[in-house]
Amino acid sequence: MIKKFALYLFSVLILMQFSITGAHAHRTQMSITTLEYLPAAAGMTIEITHKIHYHDAQEALLLSDQGATGMSVMELEAQARFALYTSQNFSLWHDNAKTDVTLIGAEVDGDYIYIYQEATLETAPQTITVDCYILRDVFGSFGNHVNIRRGRNVQTLIFQGDEGVKSAPLP
Amino acid sequence: MIRVKTLMSLVAGAGLLLSGSIAQADESIGSGARAFKQLEEILPSPNVYRDASGAPGPNYWQQEADYKIKVRLDEQNRRIIGAETITYTNNAPTSLRYLWVQLDQNKFNNGSISRRTETASKRDGKDSLSFSALRREQSHEERPYGAEIKAVKDARGNDLKYTIVDTMMRIDLPAPLKTGGQTVFSIDWEHNIIQEASIGGRGGYEWFEENDTYIYFLAQWFPRMAAFTDYTGWQHKQFLGQGEFTLEFGDYDVEITVPSDHIVSSTGVLTNPGAVLTKTQRDRLKQAEKSDKPIYIVTPEEALENEQDKETDLKTWKFSAENVRDFAWSSSRKYIWDAMAHHQEGGKYDTVMAMSFFPNEADPVWSLYSTQAVVHTMDVYSKYSFPYPYPVAQSVNTWAGGGMEYPMITFNGYRPVLDKETGQKTYSRRTKYGLIGVVIHEIGHIYFPMVVNSDERRWTWMDEGLNTFLEYLAEVEWEENFPAFGNKTNLLDSITDYMTSANQVPIMTQSDSVISFGPNAYTKPASALTVLRETVMGREQFDYAFKEYARRWKFKRPTPADFFRTMEDASGVDLDWFWRAWFYTNDHVDIGITDVRSYTVSTQDPEVEFPQDRAQKAKDQPEPLQQSRNREAGIKTRLQRVPALKDMYNDNDEFTVTNKDRNEFNSFLDGLKPWQKRVYEKAMADKNFIYFVDFKNIGGVPSPLPVTLHFEDGSSEDMLIPAEIWRFNSMNVTKMIIRDKKIASVELDRHHQTADADFGNNHFPQQISQSRIKLYKSDRKRKDLMADMLVKLKDRAKAEAKGDDKEVPLTPAN
Numbered sequence: 001m002i003k004k005f006a007l008y009l010f011s012v013l014i015l016m017q018f019s020i021t022g023a024h025a026h027r028t029q030m031s032i033t034t035l036e037y038l039p040a041a042a043g044m045t046i047e048i049t050h051k052i053h054y055h056d057a058q059e060a061l062l063l064s065d066q067g068a069t070g071m072s073v074m075e076l077e078a079q080a081r082f083a084l085y086t087s088q089n090f091s092l093w094h095d096n097a098k099t100d101v102t103l104i105g106a107e108v109d110g111d112y113i114y115i116y117q118e119a120t121l122e123t124a125p126q127t128i129t130v131d132c133y134i135l136r137d138v139f140g141s142f143g144n145h146v147n148i149r150r151g152r153n154v155q156t157l158i159f160q161g162d163e164g165v166k167s168a169p170l171p
Numbered sequence: 172m173i174r175v176k177t178l179m180s181l182v183a184g185a186g187l188l189l190s191g192s193i194a195q196a197d198e199s200i201g202s203g204a205r206a207f208k209q210l211e212e213i214l215p216s217p218n219v220y221r222d223a224s225g226a227p228g229p230n231y232w233q234q235e236a237d238y239k240i241k242v243r244l245d246e247q248n249r250r251i252i253g254a255e256t257i258t259y260t261n262n263a264p265t266s267l268r269y270l271w272v273q274l275d276q277n278k279f280n281n282g283s284i285s286r287r288t289e290t291a292s293k294r295d296g297k298d299s300l301s302f303s304a305l306r307r308e309q310s311h312e313e314r315p316y317g318a319e320i321k322a323v324k325d326a327r328g329n330d331l332k333y334t335i336v337d338t339m340m341r342i343d344l345p346a347p348l349k350t351g352g353q354t355v356f357s358i359d360w361e362h363n364i365i366q367e368a369s370i371g372g373r374g375g376y377e378w379f380e381e382n383d384t385y386i387y388f389l390a391q392w393f394p395r396m397a398a399f400t401d402y403t404g405w406q407h408k409q410f411l412g413q414g415e416f417t418l419e420f421g422d423y424d425v426e427i428t429v430p431s432d433h434i435v436s437s438t439g440v441l442t443n444p445g446a447v448l449t450k451t452q453r454d455r456l457k458q459a460e461k462s463d464k465p466i467y468i469v470t471p472e473e474a475l476e477n478e479q480d481k482e483t484d485l486k487t488w489k490f491s492a493e494n495v496r497d498f499a500w501s502s503s504r505k506y507i508w509d510a511m512a513h514h515q516e517g518g519k520y521d522t523v524m525a526m527s528f529f530p531n532e533a534d535p536v537w538s539l540y541s542t543q544a545v546v547h548t549m550d551v552y553s554k555y556s557f558p559y560p561y562p563v564a565q566s567v568n569t570w571a572g573g574g575m576e577y578p579m580i581t582f583n584g585y586r587p588v589l590d591k592e593t594g595q596k597t598y599s600r601r602t603k604y605g606l607i608g609v610v611i612h613e614i615g616h617i618y619f620p621m622v623v624n625s626d627e628r629r630w631t632w633m634d635e636g637l638n639t640f641l642e643y644l645a646e647v648e649w650e651e652n653f654p655a656f657g658n659k660t661n662l663l664d665s666i667t668d669y670m671t672s673a674n675q676v677p678i679m680t681q682s683d684s685v686i687s688f689g690p691n692a693y694t695k696p697a698s699a700l701t702v703l704r705e706t707v708m709g710r711e712q713f714d715y716a717f718k719e720y721a722r723r724w725k726f727k728r729p730t731p732a733d734f735f736r737t738m739e740d741a742s743g744v745d746l747d748w749f750w751r752a753w754f755y756t757n758d759h760v761d762i763g764i765t766d767v768r769s770y771t772v773s774t775q776d777p778e779v780e781f782p783q784d785r786a787q788k789a790k791d792q793p794e795p796l797q798q799s800r801n802r803e804a805g806i807k808t809r810l811q812r813v814p815a816l817k818d819m820y821n822d823n824d825e826f827t828v829t830n831k832d833r834n835e836f837n838s839f840l841d842g843l844k845p846w847q848k849r850v851y852e853k854a855m856a857d858k859n860f861i862y863f864v865d866f867k868n869i870g871g872v873p874s875p876l877p878v879t880l881h882f883e884d885g886s887s888e889d890m891l892i893p894a895e896i897w898r899f900n901s902m903n904v905t906k907m908i909i910r911d912k913k914i915a916s917v918e919l920d921r922h923h924q925t926a927d928a929d930f931g932n933n934h935f936p937q938q939i940s941q942s943r944i945k946l947y948k949s950d951r952k953r954k955d956l957m958a959d960m961l962v963k964l965k966d967r968a969k970a971e972a973k974g975d976d977k978e979v980p981l982t983p984a985n
């Protein structure tokens with residue numbers, strides 16, 4: 001027997017669906033997300049930093065609806081919008097239980113916009129599951145690179161095209 | 172601060188310490204030998220076709236395939252109808268009983284390996300389908316794709332037996348084709364053209380919904396001879412999408428029949444301008460041949476007018492191309508066309524026509540930058556390789572994003588966007604530099620791999636990596652602080668996130684299995700070459716060797732070993748360790764300075780040294796609190812209470828100079844041989860400071876060490892220690908540095924020239940760094956402003972979401 005579910009075509013809340021397609025012959029743009037697993041008094045804390053090139057964020061804003069058109073990434077509101085957009089396109093599970101992630105804020109430094117999130121865990125997990133869909137809805141060739149770090153150990157998850165959730169053991 | 176100690180004795184062999192620490196943990200023993208092992212052990216053996224020097228061998232050979240093609244664009248049905256005659260010359264030392272032809276359009280057939288191995292996606296833990304994925308499936312259902320072979324015949328018109336295997340077709344020859352022999356055969360075929368935006372590919376058509384107009388761009392569009400090589404026989408890797416193409420050189424005569432109001436851009440030279448261009452257009456072309464700035468052959472206004480009507484009459488454009496390994500073309504009634512001349516010396520063509528074709532949707536940014544970027548690319552690339560070897564170089568806007576290369580013609584993306592509020596077309600910074608970058612990149616590919624014909628299906632890095640490296644050189648020469656690859660000016664700062672990540676594959680990975688295609692096949696090899704040029708080899712040696720590689724393999728077929736060997740052979744620099752670490756492993760560059768110890772040479776004279784030692788001891792071992800607090804509390808020691816306990820040792824501490832000490836010093840001086848005495852006396856006069864600097868190789872890649880010494884007097888000095896310092900021990904080394912002034916701190920790689928991934932350990936004394944997120948949180952004011960804004964936006968989104976129906980449910984089928 002095959003179970004049936006309703007399948008949803010997805011779109012994005014803050015940024016409009018607008019896909020720039022392209023061949024793979026040229027370079028691909030990507031975001032870099034770092035999850036830093038740190039020991040805490042009880043359990044662990046996770047520092048989440050998303051690093052997205054300023055120009056990519058600016059281009060996405062140019063294509064966005066809901067009044068963000070023409071807004072510069074240098075503006076606080078644009079950064080906040082981008083932070084919200086990012087937090088809506090990034091989810092985290094530990095040992096298959098969804099983890100609450102707190103949005104801390106965002107800032108532009110040099111060529112990049114940084115979006116910060118945080119989460120806490122009561123115990124060290126075995127498996128980390130990530131859904132990262134940053135700007136892949138906007139630029140066809142965009143990729144998301146997620147580095148999961150604990151001390152010097154790293155695990156990496158790479159998201160491209162329409163790829164969905166991926167898992168890795170705690171490094 | 173670096174503390175100064177005295178070095179107790181001069182050891183005659185102290186210089187040996189330069190080559191590494193003596194006692195190390197077990198794992199480091201032999202680590203240098205492993206890192207610096209000869210690369211010959213993994214490279215293919217040199218032979219008569221490929222020399223050990225990296226040059227083509229005395230019996231080097233390659234096949235030739237010449238084409239005569241007639242093709243018609245059926246615009247009504249968005250379809251290609253073609254007939255070709257191929258003349259194939261067998262230069263291989265073996266005879267061939269069958270030939271393989273590539274049918275790349277078959278990738279789009281529903282039965283192809285590529286289609287059947289596509290995988291589904293999940294979102295938020297659930298099965299999901301995006302609009303674009305569904306559109307793609309719908310396009311595949313709409314009509315069939317893939318080459319429809321109508322006839323395969325020999326020169327006399329007899330049918331030839333053929334077998335299609337996915338994206339390849341084998342033609343069985345009636346008799347073996349001997350060495351030096353030639354065979355002529357023809358193929359008639361047709362295929363439906365894909366809509367590139369919905370299916371995705373390197374060619375197809377683009378539909379402009381707003382005014383129902385089209386751009387056609389035909390790539391991998393005709394049955395092409397598969398490569399037959401000395402290193403793998405017939406190219407037998409099917410076209411899966413990621414690994415591009417390797418083909419044979421040959422001459423092409425192609426007749427392209429399109430609606431009469433179309434403008435065609437194509438590989439080759441137009442041989443019948445009188446039949447397809449107006450007098451005005453031909454006059455403007457003549458003018459452009461003498462112009463040092465772009466001149467319109469078709470103006471934006473003319474193109475706008477042209478795209479209004481839809482002619483059904485046909486015209487045939489004839490193109491001829493010599494010594495190319497592929498052929499592509501584009502056709503549209505939307506095209507604006509501009510051209511200017513590029514002048515060069517020493518090449519086959521003194522004047523090369525640089526041209527661009529683009530719709531009004533691409534302006535104003537295309538009129539400004541495309542053709543200029545084409546000329547700039549030839550300027551820079553020719554300097555590092557060879558003069559541009561063809562009569563034309565074209566940039567064609569065939570899509571909104573992306574880029575793809577063919578001989579003499581490239582398909583490039585980037586367009587301005589329409590501002591929804593003002594209705595004005597505006598282009599962002601990203602679009603401007605993206606366009607210049609993509610034009611440089613794709614025109615650059617005409618050198619690598621269209622002329623230096625590396626095997627893209629096997630080794631993507633050989634063309635993408637080398638080309639990205641040169642693209643970067645050209646971008647930095649376009650303007651300073653060009654937001655180059657990864658939108659950073661320093662390429663080496665953009666690669667470290669990738670190189671420190673897990674789940675990597677080495678650069679030396681077959682094209683279709685490469686994970687993280689962009690960083691792996693483009694940025695990392697380009698970074699490697701940048702480190703070679705700026706740090707390991709130096710510009711002079713690198714440029715000479717790179718140019719030699721380009722010269723040797725121009726219009727030939729190099730493999731990775733030919734590149735590795737040539738770069739060493741021509742420069743005289745051993746790079747086995749470099750190729751091994753950067754191309755065969757997933758290691759990264761991270762060198763840390765773990766300790767710096769500072770000394771002066773001891774006089775060994777007790778009268779000089781002992782007082783200093785006493786002072787040092789007082790500094791090193793402060794008085795214990797148990798003792799000082801006893802004194803403060805007025806507690807008297809037994810010695811103070813019983814004076815009879817006192818003797819000479821209570822008056823003189825361990826640092827009091829005795830006659831024995833003086834005698835020892837004198838006999839030390841007497842025992843010195845004359846040359847040792849000279850060394851001693853010079854050291855006493857110099858009063859130098861001697862530093863032992865410990866380096867730890869954390870990332871695994873042996874790296875040259877660009878060290879900066881910051882002196883206490885405020886001056887500084889740069890020095891470059893070659894990577895060979897790691898040859899005995901590739902994990903830990905100690906370098907001795909002697910200077911006549913005190914060093915305050917030591918810094919490693921201050922110009923970011925080695926791709927070091929962690930600058931947190933590049934200083935001694937170490938500089939404290941805090942995580943970005945902690946720093947951000949510590950700035951309360953800024954953090955609160957952002958928090959308020961987030962709340963405001965969230966509330967607004969909540970209000971809007973009530974009537975919002977962006978998620979479209981699919982009804983489950985029964």
Ligand SMILES: [Zn+2]
Binds near residue numbers: 025026612616635
């Ligand atoms: Zn490329």
